[in-house]
Amino acid sequence: xxxxxxxxxxxxxxxxxxxxxxxxxxxxxxxxxxxxxxxxxxxxxxxxxxxxxxxxxxxxxxxxxxxxxxxxxxxxxxxxxxxxxxxxxxxxxxxxxxxxxxxxxxxxxxxxxxxxxxxxxxxxxxxxxxxxxxxxxxxxxxxxxxxxxxxxxxxxxxxxxxxxxxxxxxxxxxxxxxxxxxxxxxxxxxxxxxxxxxxxxxxxxxxxxxxxxxxxxxxxxxxxxxxxxxxxxxxxxxxxxxxxxxxxxxxxxxxxxxxxxxxxxxxxxxxxxxxxxxxxxxxxxxxxxxxxxxxxxxxxxxxxxxxxxxxxxxxxxxxxxxxxxxxxxxxxxxxxxxxxxxxxxxxxxxxxxxxxxxxxxxxxxxxxxxxxxxxxxxxxxxxxxxxxxxxxxxxxxxxxxxxxxxxxxxxxxxxxxxxxxxxxxxxxxxxxxxxxxxxxxxxxxxxxxxxxxxxxxxxxxxxxxxxxxxxxxxxxxxxxxxxxxxx
Amino acid sequence: xxxxxxxxxxxxxxxxxxxxxxxxxxxxxxxxxxxxxxxxxxxxxxxxxxxxxxxxxxxxxxxxxxxxxxxxxxxxxxxxxxxxxxxxxxxxxxxxxxxxxxxxxxxxxxxxxxxxxxxxxxxxxxxxxxxxxxxxxxxxxxxxxxxxxxxxxxxxxxxxxxx
Numbered sequence: 001x002x003x004x005x006x007x008x009x010x011x012x013x014x015x016x017x018x019x020x021x022x023x024x025x026x027x028x029x030x031x032x033x034x035x036x037x038x039x040x041x042x043x044x045x046x047x048x049x050x051x052x053x054x055x056x057x058x059x060x061x062x063x064x065x066x067x068x069x070x071x072x073x074x075x076x077x078x079x080x081x082x083x084x085x086x087x088x089x090x091x092x093x094x095x096x097x098x099x100x101x102x103x104x105x106x107x108x109x110x111x112x113x114x115x116x117x118x119x120x121x122x123x124x125x126x127x128x129x130x131x132x133x134x135x136x137x138x139x140x141x142x143x144x145x146x147x148x149x150x151x152x153x154x155x156x157x158x159x160x161x162x163x164x165x166x167x168x169x170x171x172x173x174x175x176x177x178x179x180x181x182x183x184x185x186x187x188x189x190x191x192x193x194x195x196x197x198x199x200x201x202x203x204x205x206x207x208x209x210x211x212x213x214x215x216x217x218x219x220x221x222x223x224x225x226x227x228x229x230x231x232x233x234x235x236x237x238x239x240x241x242x243x244x245x246x247x248x249x250x251x252x253x254x255x256x257x258x259x260x261x262x263x264x265x266x267x268x269x270x271x272x273x274x275x276x277x278x279x280x281x282x283x284x285x286x287x288x289x290x291x292x293x294x295x296x297x298x299x300x301x302x303x304x305x306x307x308x309x310x311x312x313x314x315x316x317x318x319x320x321x322x323x324x325x326x327x328x329x330x331x332x333x334x335x336x337x338x339x340x341x342x343x344x345x346x347x348x349x350x351x352x353x354x355x356x357x358x359x360x361x362x363x364x365x366x367x368x369x370x371x372x373x374x375x376x377x378x379x380x381x382x383x384x385x386x387x388x389x390x391x392x393x394x395x396x397x398x399x400x401x402x403x404x405x406x407x408x409x410x411x412x413x414x415x416x417x418x419x420x421x422x423x424x425x426x427x428x429x430x431x432x433x434x435x436x437x438x439x440x441x442x443x444x445x446x447x448x449x450x451x452x453x454x455x456x457x458x459x460x461x462x463x464x465x466x467x468x469x470x471x472x473x474x475x476x477x478x479x480x481x482x483x484x485x486x487x
Numbered sequence: 488x489x490x491x492x493x494x495x496x497x498x499x500x501x502x503x504x505x506x507x508x509x510x511x512x513x514x515x516x517x518x519x520x521x522x523x524x525x526x527x528x529x530x531x532x533x534x535x536x537x538x539x540x541x542x543x544x545x546x547x548x549x550x551x552x553x554x555x556x557x558x559x560x561x562x563x564x565x566x567x568x569x570x571x572x573x574x575x576x577x578x579x580x581x582x583x584x585x586x587x588x589x590x591x592x593x594x595x596x597x598x599x600x601x602x603x604x605x606x607x608x609x610x611x612x613x614x615x616x617x618x619x620x621x622x623x624x625x626x627x628x629x630x631x632x633x634x635x636x637x638x639x640x641x642x643x644x645x646x647x648x649x650x
Contacts, residue, residue, distance in 0.1 A: 356579060
């Protein structure tokens with residue numbers, strides 16, 4: 001029997017019916033939709049962004065920002081020190097724009113979720129099969145050869161200090177023809193689960209934004225609009241909301257579903273530092289740095305960022321006197337980060353009269369201290385690996401030339417002058433049986449709402465301290481199999 | 488015929504006591520009629536674009552160019568990118584950003600007698616520096632916002648492809 005023709009819908013002219021509607025096609029939504037379609041369910045996968053191939057633009061460029069990021073990448077979590085965050089807005093969601101570094105949820109984090117949030121069935125034996133299946137599906141692999149030089153610098157510095165540094169596997173299918181970090185193809189949802197979903201007969205509705213959900217008897221009515229202005233209406237018995245840690249609570253709150261929804265957003269605040277070395281560490285084909293230092297995890301993690309010229313110039317704009325050095329010496333420079341697990345919680349709110357949700361996050365004094373500690377430790381590692389100058393992303397702080405300069409760093413980074421960012425957001429609708437704090441039960445069923453589920457990063461109870469996509473995929477798989485009666 | 492008589496004749500159902508509010512309403516209606524509103528919007532759009540354009544030119548010349556040179560089409564591509572990003576930002580942030588951008592321009596008018604976009608480059612840059620080093624966070628943040636976009640845009644659009 002031949003495979004069914006993929007069904008990608010244009011702007012609908014009439015209300016659509018489906019057994020299951022999945023809203024959002026990131027790692028949570030794509031896995032959920034694919035497994036449901038493969039189980040024979042009539043599934044409609046709705047995505048606000050466009051259906052673009054992974055190769056539609058060069059990764060980590062301005063084009064990608066314009067095509068695939070929500071709001072062109074201008075999305076701040078507001079507070080005394082705003083935290084810039086990014087979200088994917090395209091079929092495949094965040095998986096299309098990130099570097100694909102992969103972690104399982106750390107055991108101590110799962111233990112905390114079990115105790116504090118009373119999440120059921122999250123022992124190692126419960127989750128391992130899901131992690132293993134997802135790792136196979138997205139080809140989680142280690143580099144076939146040497147890591148990029150900038151990544152090795154961090155590893156070298158950590159090793160000299162006796163700190164634990166690891167090469168983190170990625171979603172990447174290496175083709176085995178060479179040991180180059182770029183020899184093969186990056187994996188994402190549009191490479192893996194979205195084709196599986198379409199092959200199983202699922203229908204994909206891109207460029208359609210759902211603004212509200214309404215319960216009508218035993219059915220859910222999802223209403224919104226297509227990018228061309230056409231009204232979109234979808235009627236389904238079951239709805240999985242998979243818009244991510246910001247869009248999911250915003251949609252639920254707009255729909256009047258507010259119990260523990262959008263009150264406990266967490267993220268990994270990240271501060272950056274640009275390092276200049278004596279030798280060459282950067283190249284236009286550098287690839288993704290893969291080392292992370294986990295000596296102080298989960299409180300503090302360190303890594304190397306994408307360090308293409310525009311990003312270097314942007315990072316150095318806090319040091320305008322040195323900006324012109326970048327153009328001449330960018331091959332000796334790279335960007336590094338210190339990422340913390342914050343003690344704070346933020347909120348997501350729908351703003352009446354506006355379409356975009358308001359995200360607030362107030363970093364505590366302890367967070368600012370931890371960020372300062374992280375910056376100092378990162379500087380120590382980079383000096384140990386031979387850096388000659390370090391430029392922190394803190395306005396008004398002079399570049400570090402030695403550890404003496406680092407020791408003069410205030411014990412708490414200043415609010416308002418520290419540039420923070422994150423790409424990890426979660427915990428805005430935590431799962432578990434603790435009704436005081438959880439929006440959904442242990443398997444993502446929204447409390448008191450028959451036929452309404454969540455399957456994305458908003459379910460993760462607290463900040464995992466590692467890249468969350470492995471956790472998102474494993475929990476989405478576990479929950480959808482439970483829904484299908486196979487869990 | 489007095490104005491009051493004329494108004495009651497034209498609006499016979501309106502009690503005389505309502506005449507003053509009606510006048511206010513009429514003035515408001517006059518100001519807010521579509522052609523007026525459109526002209527006002529067009530004027531604000533022009534001022535916003537002129538401000539952003541002048542600000543981007545200043546940032547690129549001061550922060551991005553290795554050697555001074557006359558602006559070319561690459562400058563305009565960066566300005567276009569920054570204006571597009573301004574339109575893409577979350578909708579509830581757009582009105583305050585527009586107001587602040589206009590304030591940045593008008594502040595120059597109050598301080599030096601000329602709109603920011605009509606200043607020569609050296610005076611533009613000192614106005615940018617004033618805001619960048621201001622004790623008010625919103626002024627620093629505004630400059631930082633445009634500066635980041637202009638720097639990132641310049642090195643993505645005008646420089647990176649050559650690399």
